[in-house]
Amino acid sequence: MIEIESVTKRRGRRTVLSSVSFRARPGRVTGFVGPNGAGKSSTLRILLGLDRATSGRALVGGRRYCDLPQPLRTVGALLDGGGAHPSRTARAHLAWIAASQGISRRRIDEVLDLVGLRGDARRRAGTYSLGMGQRLGLAAALLGDPEVLVLDEPVNGLDPAGVLWIRDLVRGRAAQGGTVLMSSHLMGELAEVADDIVVIADGRITAAGSIDDVVAPYGDLEAAFFALTGGAR
Amino acid sequence: MSYFLAELSKLVGQPAVRAGSVVTVVAPAVIAALNGTSLAHAIEMGDQGAFLSLSTVDSGFSELAIGVVGVLIIAVVSVSSEYARTPAALGRTRQLSSTLVAMPVRTALAGAKIAVLVAWVLAISLVAIPAALVATRLSLGSHATAPNLWHAAGVAAFYLTMALLAQAVTTVLRSGILPLVIFLANSSVVSVGMLLLQVTSWAKYLPDIAATSLMFTEAEFTTGAAAVSRNSAPLGAATAVCVLLGWSALSVAVTVAVWARRDA
Numbered sequence: 292m293i294e295i296e297s298v299t300k301r302r303g304r305r306t307v308l309s310s311v312s313f314r315a316r317p318g319r320v321t322g323f324v325g326p327n328g329a330g331k332s333s334t335l336r337i338l339l340g341l342d343r344a345t346s347g348r349a350l351v352g353g354r355r356y357c358d359l360p361q362p363l364r365t366v367g368a369l370l371d372g373g374g375a376h377p378s379r380t381a382r383a384h385l386a387w388i389a390a391s392q393g394i395s396r397r398r399i400d401e402v403l404d405l406v407g408l409r410g411d412a413r414r415r416a417g418t419y420s421l422g423m424g425q426r427l428g429l430a431a432a433l434l435g436d437p438e439v440l441v442l443d444e445p446v447n448g449l450d451p452a453g454v455l456w457i458r459d460l461v462r463g464r465a466a467q468g469g470t471v472l473m474s475s476h477l478m479g480e481l482a483e484v485a486d487d488i489v490v491i492a493d494g495r496i497t498a499a500g501s502i503d504d505v506v507a508p509y510g511d512l513e514a515a516f517f518a519l520t521g522g523a524r
Numbered sequence: 525m526s527y528f529l530a531e532l533s534k535l536v537g538q539p540a541v542r543a544g545s546v547v548t549v550v551a552p553a554v555i556a557a558l559n560g561t562s563l564a565h566a567i568e569m570g571d572q573g574a575f576l577s578l579s580t581v582d583s584g585f586s587e588l589a590i591g592v593v594g595v596l597i598i599a600v601v602s603v604s605s606e607y608a609r610t611p612a613a614l615g616r617t618r619q620l621s622s623t624l625v626a627m628p629v630r631t632a633l634a635g636a637k638i639a640v641l642v643a644w645v646l647a648i649s650l651v652a653i654p655a656a657l658v659a660t661r662l663s664l665g666s667h668a669t670a671p672n673l674w675h676a677a678g679v680a681a682f683y684l685t686m687a688l689l690a691q692a693v694t695t696v697l698r699s700g701i702l703p704l705v706i707f708l709a710n711s712s713v714v715s716v717g718m719l720l721l722q723v724t725s726w727a728k729y730l731p732d733i734a735a736t737s738l739m740f741t742e743a744e745f746t747t748g749a750a751a752v753s754r755n756s757a758p759l760g761a762a763t764a765v766c767v768l769l770g771w772s773a774l775s776v777a778v779t780v781a782v783w784a785r786r787d788a
Binding site for chain 2: 342357359386390419424
């Protein structure tokens with residue numbers, strides 16, 4: 292279970308997030324949708340301890356992320372693309388992450404196979420395509436075989452086969468009882484995979500609930516998105 | 525311990541760190557061998573030539589001063605690598621987000637980065653210093669004098685202090701370019717401390733100048749090839765050690781405080 296409780300974030304005079312609250316439940320895929328700059332990444336960065344909330348709190352399984360021992364065994368995260376140094380090979384990138392969590396090196400080969408990067412594991416991350424970088428980020432997220440997945444724009448740069456692979460992955464995780472929170476600025480993309488949806492615009496939550504409940508008043512996905520985010524058609 | 529192992533893996537995996545380590549280990553030894561050969565020849569010919577002195581007491585140590593260039597590269601890259609972005613077409617991603625997600629306890633992360641840097645710099649010092657002193661001894665032959673082991677410890681203290689300082693400055697700036705330019709120019713082109721010493725003796729308390737008080741004899745400090753100041757005596761050993769400890773403690777405090785407080 293992921294709980295975001297009244298999280299406010301100010302940077303200088305600008306309010307980036309305004310009393311943001313929602314939950315992502317086990318056994319379900321929760322889509323987190325909003326236009327670019329709405330506050331999706333800021334919320335996820337606070338959840339994962341990269342940024343501090345001005346007020347409010349974000350919890351995973353009732354604990355702050357930084358209080359989780361070996362956090363990648365509980366939460367797998369994809370933030371900011373792959374998050375690898377361009378001069379490091381994929382295998383070296385995964386090796387230091389594994390070392391930080393006491394994860395065996397055998398698991399590195401398993402996740403490289405899982406994301407289809409085994410054959411390119413000795414290439415430097417800086418030579419990867421955008422999609423390969425995303426796959427490397429997903430490999431890092433899956434390294435600790437976590438119950439919870441937090442994925443920020445995971446389909447960015449992926450080819451159609453990669454998008455289908457992500458859908459199968461997150462549906463599979465949720466089916467096993469895992470908690471999945473994934474963001475996107477594309478409502479249609481999330482509708483293919485999410486059970487629940489949380490809509491954010493200008494740093495405020497404008498709707499949250501099952502995807503049917505959120506969309507029903509507006510007739511279709513596109514109408515719901517524009518109505519809830521204040522955008523023009 | 526897992527944070528330390530992860531940071532060690534990250535540091536050693538950087539090509540720039542491996543290159544910096546080679547510079548620190550190889551450059552002083554090679555230069556010491558060349559200088560030693562020339563100095564031995566000058567002594568045997570009784571011709572001082574371009575040498576300021578035919579003393580061999582400080583041989584090897586003045587060459588080790590250049591080894592700090594590699595140390596500075598290592599220290600800067602230990603932090604700047606977190607902020608290096610992939611090209612825009614590849615998402616402009618940074619390692620920093622992976623680091624903070626994997627190691628969210630900020631003070632422990634900063635401590636691991638500092639501990640790994642200290643361990644690595646000490647390890648290459650243990651190779652670089654004997655290598656330069658052996659190269660000196662072999663090239664000087666019978667003219668060699670026994671090296672002062674306290675001066676050898678002074679070189680290690682110099683490397684460590686400058687490494688911690690460069691790491692702290694890079695942490696504050698979140699980029700490696702400016703610290704590299706400043707520190708490398710200061711170490712290889714013109715020393716700000718040596719210029720300031722012409723104006724005020726307080727410059728002796730700058731870390732690189734204080735360190736030279738521990739690395740050289742007073743004669744070398746005031747008149748030798750690596751002379752720091754011709755009109756000012758070096759700091760006493762105890763004072764110099766305290767000055768370096770002070771700079772190191774300040775650097776560590778800044779590094780930890782910035783990692784602990786700042787958003788990614």
